Amino acid sequence: MLFVHHFPSSAKKFFQNENFAALLVPPLLILLPAVHSQCIKDQQQSLLHLKKSLQFDQSSCRTPLISWNSSTDCCSWVGVTCTSNGHVVGLDLSRETISGPISGSFANFSNLRVLNLSSNTISGTVPGFFVKFSKLTSLNLSGCSLSGTFPNEIFQVPTLQTIDLSANFKLGGSLPEFPKKIGSLQSLSLSETNFSGSLPDSIGNLKMLSTIDLSNCSFHGSIPSSLFSLPLLSQLNLSHNQFSGELAFSNVSSNLVTLDLSFNNFEGQISVSIFNFRGLQSLNLSSNNFSAFPFNGPQQLKNLTNIDLSYNSLLSLYNGTDSSYSSFPQIDSLNLAANKLGTIPYFLRNQSTLSSVDLSENHIRGKIPHWIWSFDQLSNLNLSCNYLVTLEAPLLDSKVKTVDLHSNQLHGQIPTFLPSAIYLDYSRNNFNSIPSNIGDFLTNTLFFSLSSNNLHGLIPASICIYASNLQILNLSNNSLSGMIPQCLTAMRDLSVLNLARNNLTGSVSNIEVTEDSSLQILEIGGNQLRGKVPKSLAKCTILEVLNIGNNNITDSFPCLLKNISTLRVLILRSNNFYGGTECLNTNGTWSELQIIDLAHNNFSGEIQGILWRTWQKMMDTKNGSLLKTVPTKRNVGSHTKRKLSLVALESPEATNALSCNRLGGPSCRDNSNAISPLEYSVSVIVTSKGFEMELVKILSIFTLIDFSSNNFSGPIPKGMGELKSLRVLNLSRNAFTGEIPSSFGNMRVLESLDLSQNKLSGHIPPQLVKLTYLASLNLSYNQLIGRIPTGNQFSTFPNDSFTGNKGLSGYPLTVDNKAGFPPPPTVNGRPPNSGHHREVNWDLIIVEIGFTFGFGVAVGSLVLCKRWSKWYYKAMYNILLKIFPQLEERIGIHRRHVYINQRWWRR
Numbered sequence: 086m087l088f089v090h091h092f093p094s095s096a097k098k099f100f101q102n103e104n105f106a107a108l109l110v111p112p113l114l115i116l117l118p119a120v121h122s123q124c125i126k127d128q129q130q131s132l133l134h135l136k137k138s139l140q141f142d143q144s145s146c147r148t149p150l151i152s153w154n155s156s157t158d159c160c161s162w163v164g165v166t167c168t169s170n171g172h173v174v175g176l177d178l179s180r181e182t183i184s185g186p187i188s189g190s191f192a193n194f195s196n197l198r199v200l201n202l203s204s205n206t207i208s209g210t211v212p213g214f215f216v217k218f219s220k221l222t223s224l225n226l227s228g229c230s231l232s233g234t235f236p237n238e239i240f241q242v243p244t245l246q247t248i249d250l251s252a253n254f255k256l257g258g259s260l261p262e263f264p265k266k267i268g269s270l271q272s273l274s275l276s277e278t279n280f281s282g283s284l285p286d287s288i289g290n291l292k293m294l295s296t297i298d299l300s301n302c303s304f305h306g307s308i309p310s311s312l313f314s315l316p317l318l319s320q321l322n323l324s325h326n327q328f329s330g331e332l333a334f335s336n337v338s339s340n341l342v343t344l345d346l347s348f349n350n351f352e353g354q355i356s357v358s359i360f361n362f363r364g365l366q367s368l369n370l371s372s373n374n375f376s377a378f379p380f381n382g383p384q385q386l387k388n389l390t391n392i393d394l395s396y397n398s399l400l401s402l403y404n405g406t407d408s409s410y411s412s413f414p415q416i417d418s419l420n421l422a423a424n425k426l427g428t429i430p431y432f433l434r435n436q437s438t439l440s441s442v443d444l445s446e447n448h449i450r451g452k453i454p455h456w457i458w459s460f461d462q463l464s465n466l467n468l469s470c471n472y473l474v475t476l477e478a479p480l481l482d483s484k485v486k487t488v489d490l491h492s493n494q495l496h497g498q499i500p501t502f503l504p505s506a507i508y509l510d511y512s513r514n515n516f517n518s519i520p521s522n523i524g525d526f527l528t529n530t531l532f533f534s535l536s537s538n539n540l541h542g543l544i545p546a547s548i549c550i551y552a553s554n555l556q557i558l559n560l561s562n563n564s565l566s567g568m569i570p571q572c573l574t575a576m577r578d579l580s581v582l583n584l585a586r587n588n589l590t591g592s593v594s595n596i597e598v599t600e601d602s603s604l605q606i607l608e609i610g611g612n613q614l615r616g617k618v619p620k621s622l623a624k625c626t627i628l629e630v631l632n633i634g635n636n637n638i639t640d641s642f643p644c645l646l647k648n649i650s651t652l653r654v655l656i657l658r659s660n661n662f663y664g665g666t667e668c669l670n671t672n673g674t675w676s677e678l679q680i681i682d683l684a685h686n687n688f689s690g691e692i693q694g695i696l697w698r699t700w701q702k703m704m705d706t707k708n709g710s711l712l713k714t715v716p717t718k719r720n721v722g723s724h725t726k727r728k729l730s731l732v733a734l735e736s737p738e739a740t741n742a743l744s745c746n747r748l749g750g751p752s753c754r755d756n757s758n759a760i761s762p763l764e765y766s767v768s769v770i771v772t773s774k775g776f777e778m779e780l781v782k783i784l785s786i787f788t789l790i791d792f793s794s795n796n797f798s799g800p801i802p803k804g805m806g807e808l809k810s811l812r813v814l815n816l817s818r819n820a821f822t823g824e825i826p827s828s829f830g831n832m833r834v835l836e837s838l839d840l841s842q843n844k845l846s847g848h849i850p851p852q853l854v855k856l857t858y859l860a861s862l863n864l865s866y867n868q869l870i871g872r873i874p875t876g877n878q879f880s881t882f883p884n885d886s887f888t889g890n891k892g893l894s895g896y897p898l899t900v901d902n903k904a905g906f907p908p909p910p911t912v913n914g915r916p917p918n919s920g921h922h923r924e925v926n927w928d929l930i931i932v933e934i935g936f937t938f939g940f941g942v943a944v945g946s947l948v949l950c951k952r953w954s955k956w957y958y959k960a961m962y963n964i965l966l967k968i969f970p971q972l973e974e975r976i977g978i979h980r981r982h983v984y985i986n987q988r989w990w991r992r
């Protein structure tokens with residue numbers, strides 16, 4: 086096998102077959118056993134018969150079935166393995182683009198030892214004839230989109246050594262009793278299937294079992310203790326099921342290396358007998374309901390490196406310095422997140438090889454001790470979401486790389502003693518000042534967040550001078566004052582700059598951006614900035630989000646942004662913008678635009694097609710309501726591009742390209758593992774020094790146009806109906822005239838339409854009845870006439886939706902309502918909320934959705950902890966529901982796939 090790597094990878098497959106010698110060049114033949122064989126005629130017939138019965142992609146170069154051709158020896162066909170006397174004993178048809186159900190022609194091969202059909206889109210049920218395959222040792226049907234009930238007698242085929250049925254989400258069944266005599270099964274994988282029931286005690290008869298993977302199924306009941314005494318068992322994964330009860334480890338197998346029981350309903354105290362697994366390396370008991378773990382027991386476990394006990398109910402371990410805890414084995418990684426610990430476990434003090442410690446979401450009070458920084462190998466420390474108040478500096482320089490202290494009660498000055506840190510999150514504390522030399526200590530830092538503290542004073546310019554690696558800087562939601570240091574926006578590697586909701590003053594006209602700016606997200610909304618939109622922003626050629634809303638900027642429409650083709654979100658709300666919105670001297674397009682909010686300015690004039698005709702994103706219909714995406718978990722080599730990369734996986738095509746790439750990447754699964762469209766569409770991934778985080782998720786369905794409260798006039802252009810992916814349209818409180826375009830009936834996913842308080846006339850176009858997603862409609866205070874259309878959603882709109890139109894009649898308007906309305910009441914010069922649709926407060930939404938649904942600059946779910954998340958998730962969910970009343974329904978559909986969010990609900 087020494088020679089294998091001289092061949093292209095496509096050739097490697099041949100080597101797995103007994104006939105590979107036939108394919109080798111003569112010199113190598115000498116080195117290899119001669120197992121050349123001639124295919125038996127009737128075997129060839131059966132194979133050709135089989136080929137004929139299969140549906141596969143004839144044109145794909147990836148389909149070795151093409152090589153099955155009667156003019157050659159069938160033992161030389163790709164995927165076929167013969168014995169030396171020409172009997173077919175192995176079929177490997179994995180990744181062959183086969184579709185359709187498992188062909189009955191397979192029944193002809195009852196002498197098969199190995200059958201591999203993995204990674205095809207086979208679908209349908211598993212036929213029972215495999216039970217008669219009396220020599221079968223290996224059956225692999227993973228990733229085949231199979232469904233129905235698996236004939237469980239197949240598990241009892243006595244020769245079977247490996248069974249892999251994983252990743253068939255709709256395939257169900259249960260495990261049968263295993264009689265004493267059948268003992269050859271070594272590997273059993275049913276992960277990501279719908280198998281259910283409980284595990285039979287007789288599983289203990291499968292004495293050869295070494296690997297069991299039943300993760301992500303629907304098993305329940307308690308674990309039979311016979312499982313733990315299987316003598317050869319080394320890998321046991323029962324995660325993501327509904328197993329329950331207490332664990333008992335008597336008479337255990339000493340070979341177990343990895344044990345994963347996470348995401349079940351186990352409870353009680355974990356007995357010290359768990360340490361009878363002497364060879365254990367990795368222990369994952371996360372997300373159960375365990376109440377205690379024997380931290381004083383396991384000195385014998387020399388190989389233990391990873392312990393994950395997160396998301397349980399472990400109470401404070403102890404409060405003193407009990408010496409029995411010093412015997413705890415030296416481990417690499419300890420995760421105790423989301424328990425009920427009251428102190429930092431003292432046994433940590435005796436650890437020397439720790440590289441990762443997660444104690445987030447506990448009830449730890451008091452101070453962060455100096456010794457926690459001093460583990461030699463420590464690279465990640467997460468103490469977020471506790472009640473820590475003070476912080477002791479380390480005695481020696483700490484080498485820790487990622488430090489997450491967000492959501493505590495730390496106060497005083499931002500610390501400056503972690504010069505090696507790449508990731509520093511101090512957000513949501515009570516820090517009140519930033520030392521002016523902070524930049525000196527950020528020379529390695531990529532991510533720095535001080536958001537939501539109580540910071541006063543100026544933004545130190547030392548940040549731009551010394552923190553030259555910074556990619557994400559978040560100072561939002563403080564009370565910082567003074568001007569934005571010019572050098573800040575000029576930092577070449579900075580991708581995300583969030584200064585929103587401070588007390589910054591001065592003019593933004595002169596903000597400088599460098600030629601090769603990396604800025605992707607710039608948020609300076611919610612300050613007291615004045616001046617004009619800085620000209621140099623035109624150099625931000627990869628800008629995606631610009632929020633300058635809620636300031637005092639006085640300018641005309643920023644046409645200089647038109648050439649930024651990547652722009653997705655533009656928020657100019659509540660400033661003093663004036664004039665028209667057309668840009669004549671540019672051919673630039675905003676094909677990616679999802680959100681444009683110009684509300685509460687002094688824009689005027691007619692709105693014409695030029696403004697939006699290129700907003701491709703809002704016109705796309707193919708993904709109108711549901712986008713399917715795959716999570717991006719990539720392995721990034723060290724020292725890859727030191728740049729934030731925005732990864733967009735919006736179209737189903739892109740998804741397929743990724744999940745089923747030509748080089749044989751992950752399997753061509755069906756799409757049911759796709760993530761809800763709510764969760765994700767764009768993520769910012771920091772890739773640097775092998776360190777990767779997913780930071781921002783933009784809500785892909787969020788498409789919105791808000792031009793309300795300006796002085797726009799003239800007709801609403803008919804062409805607007807082309808925005809077929811638009812979900813929220815608000816043109817209220819302007820001076821639009823003419824009729825409501827009947828083309829609005831084309832905006833099929835529109836959920837909220839507000840045209841109130843204009844001078845619109847004519848009839849309500851009956852085409853609006855086609856808008857079945859429409860949950861909020863406000864046409865009040867116009868000059869509309871005629872009967873209100875009926876049908877679909879229209880029967881659900883209240884009176885308020887139509888009031889103030891003298892000429893309107895019909896349900897839901899009562900006769901009394903027909904004439905003579907007082908003008909709409911106002912609050913502080915603005916009308917109160919009308920209809921269902923509340924005003925969108927971007928300052929709130931953009932950050933808070935960022936936390937929950939992942940919209941905006943806020944640093945994704947990393948920043949959340951239970952006690953915040955519960956509150957946020959509910960609060961934001963309510964806000965979102967007001968904007969997208971159909972949201973609940975849509976989440977419902979995808980509930981199975983949003984378990985990350987569900988986890989926040991759990992407690």
Ligand SMILES: *[C@@H]1O[C@H](CO)[C@@H](O)[C@H](O)[C@H]1NC(C)=O
Pocket residue numbers: 154155156
């Ligand atoms: C079999 O392969 C040969 C050469 O690759 C080709 O010429 C012939 O047409 C093929 N026969 C069939 C039946 O496909």
Ligand SMILES: *[C@@H]1O[C@H](CO)[C@@H](O)[C@H](O)[C@H]1NC(C)=O
Pocket residue numbers: 127130131134189190191193
């Ligand atoms: C293979 O099985 C099919 C039934 O699926 C049968 O019609 C055919 O004759 C068999 N071929 C051979 C060579 O046994």
Ligand SMILES: *[C@@H]1O[C@H](CO)[C@@H](O)[C@H](O)[C@H]1NC(C)=O
Pocket residue numbers: 177179180199201202203204223224225247
């Ligand atoms: C089946 O095919 C898959 C994909 O090519 C491969 O990873 C796996 O090792 C094969 N299994 C067996 C038992 O041959």
Ligand SMILES: *[C@@H]1O[C@H](CO)[C@@H](O)[C@H](O)[C@H]1NC(C)=O
Pocket residue numbers: 363364365387388
């Ligand atoms: C620990 O790991 C080593 C190396 O993998 C292995 O040789 C040894 O048997 C293991 N110890 C136990 C108790 O299993």
Ligand SMILES: *[C@@H]1O[C@H](CO)[C@@H](O)[C@H](O)[C@H]1NC(C)=O
Pocket residue numbers: 404405
């Ligand atoms: C430690 O716990 C013991 C009993 O659980 C209690 O009596 C003692 O006061 C505690 N000590 C501290 C320092 O909290």
Ligand SMILES: *[C@@H]1O[C@H](CO)[C@@H](O)[C@H](O)[C@H]1NC(C)=O
Pocket residue numbers: 564566588590
């Ligand atoms: C904002 O700055 C103004 C003066 O520039 C000051 O009067 C006000 O108190 C500041 N507000 C906050 C919240 O710090």
Ligand SMILES: *[C@@H]1O[C@H](CO)[C@@H](O)[C@H](O)[C@H]1NC(C)=O
Pocket residue numbers: 613615637639
């Ligand atoms: C906004 O700026 C204008 C001048 O550009 C100024 O007259 C006005 O007072 C400012 N408003 C606020 C609230 O600062």
Ligand SMILES: *[C@@H]1O[C@H](CO)[C@@H](O)[C@H](O)[C@H]1NC(C)=O
Pocket residue numbers: 670671672
């Ligand atoms: C826009 O495109 C037209 C033709 O494609 C070209 O003549 C014109 O110069 C372009 N205008 C600008 C401002 O680039």
